[in-house]
Amino acid sequence: MNNILKVENLKKFYASDCVLDIENLEIEESSIYGLIGPNGAGKSTLMKLILGLVKKDSGKIFLFGKELNKKNQKEFNRVLGALIENPSFYEHLTGYENLEIICMLKNISKNEITRTLELVGLTNAANKKAKEYSLGMKQRLGIAIALIGHPKMLILDEPINGLDPQGIEEMRNLFNNIVTNSSASILISSHILDEIEKISTHIGILKSGKLIYNGKLSDYRMIHPPFISIETSDNIKTASLLNISQKNVKNKKLILGKKSNDEIGKIVHYLHGKVDIYRIEEERESLEKLFIAETKGVK
Structure with missing residues (x-):
């Protein structure tokens, strides 16, 4: 199976503190990689490094077999979908209008908007201003922004925050459908570890910036038998x-x-x-x- 993402000897420092030190991490196509760790372990930092939102100090990041650099980062970001920390959108615009902007930025057909809003359960709120959305609806809109355009990889930081149990189940089914029906993969973090276990094929456990486990969830379960x-x-x-x-x-x-x-x-x-x-x-x-x-x- 081909790797969508590969990380080698990746390090990030803030001042003299090493906040991320990953020797090796690989994410296969059609997989869901659950990234877990305490607050400050480096989960969001890793995601931001992949998206080029922060600069690495050393190491390499490969997407689809090609090394990421300053010149091609923008090109790769067109085929990535991301939700990092809190969803970002224009609150004075409607859900539909927010997705229109994303379509223009990524050169995606506006025909994708209706399908994407339906996927995340916001069809009835398409013409409602985002500032009038509930917390759960705002989270759904953030996921819609990440999903639009059939990204080859989704990078989702705490995507189910604010969702009720039904919404969490719907998102779980959505994520599973994405990897089942395409070669896309998902890198997802969450503090709701029960959900991570329900959807992940692989997990990585970060502690103080280092991966203390990196591999298949089934193998991790074999290490810790019932x-x-x-x-x-x-x-x-x-x-x-x-x-x-x-x-x-x-x-x-x-x-x-x-x-x-x-x-x-x-x-x-x-x-x-x-x-x-x-x-x-x-x-x-x-x-x-x-x-x-x-x-x-x-x-």
Whole structure:
């Protein structure tokens, strides 16, 4: 599979502070790359570097196999869609008029406007001034500005802020449809890690400007396998039989930890006739919990 974006030895300093130091990052076509990290970890800085909004101190950025530079940045930005931090638009203009301006700047047919407004659920508000939009509607307009013109790559910084649960689900479906029906890719950041997990094929975890994980979400999940819990007629007795601390009894369950199928089978066989087994469940730690552990340095 071809790479849409590749970053090599990218560094950015503010004064003497290194705010970004990425040795390698690759985003494949038709993928959704979820970028997560604490505030100040460098997420927005990376996105701004790709778009040429800030200047890198060293390293290389490649888009579609070509290295980005001052001369070609504007050309590449025509095939990128971006929403960085808060959406920017003219509040005294309507949603439709705001998209008209983007079409002129990117030399895109105005025929795209109706389709794009429909995609983000703003058809009925097309002729309403942006200053009269709710927070969620403004966020949708920002996404529409990023989407217009069939960009080959979307760069979205906190795109679902201000959206209600239905709006979040609609955006999730929209992003999945984009990568499913085209070779475009999405680089997306969000503090709503549950949503990142639902839509991402790959993730990058930034800590103090460095990528501490960079790869497929499925591979990350293999590094952190699910744990097993068991519910019996007497969880305290079960803990004693298995030589497990009673502290592992939580919410009517005994947490066994990460066990293989073979180990689970032996446990069930050993407990047979000693306690009644009601339920054995496989439970995954949330991405949010794993993220907190990673970024705090907890093993």
